[in-house]
Amino acid sequence: MFDSGPARRFAGNPAPGHTVAVSALPGGTSANPASPFYLNLLRPYLINEYYPALLPTQVPQASITSQLQLAPG
Numbered sequence: 075m076f077d078s079g080p081a082r083r084f085a086g087n088p089a090p091g092h093t094v095a096v097s098a099l100p101g102g103t104s105a106n107p108a109s110p111f112y113l114n115l116l117r118p119y120l121i122n123e124y125y126p127a128l129l130p131t132q133v134p135q136a137s138i139t140s141q142l143q144l145a146p147g
Contacts, residue, residue, distance in 0.1 A: 081099070081100050081101070081119075082097065082098070082099050082100075083098040083099075083119070083124065084096070084127065085097075086127070095126070095127040095128075096124035096126060096127055097124060097125060097127040098115070098119045098123065098124050098125070099119065100116050100119040101116075102114055102116075103115070
């Protein structure tokens with residue numbers, strides 16, 4: 075179904091001190107077919123609905139369960 079071209083949809087409205095963004099991602103945020111979250115965003119994608127895309131400063135720290143930092147080299 076999604077074998078060519080971009081699949082992710084993203085729209086952002088940047089403004090000083092306040093940015094609003096929405097996204098649609100058909101393979102879920104994991105892009106892993108074995109993940110329970112692989113298909114959870116497909117239906118909204120197919121009917122052209124979006125979910126809020128939070129910027130790093132908008133994510134509550136208490137909701138982060140793990141974090142991986144990659145460094146070049």
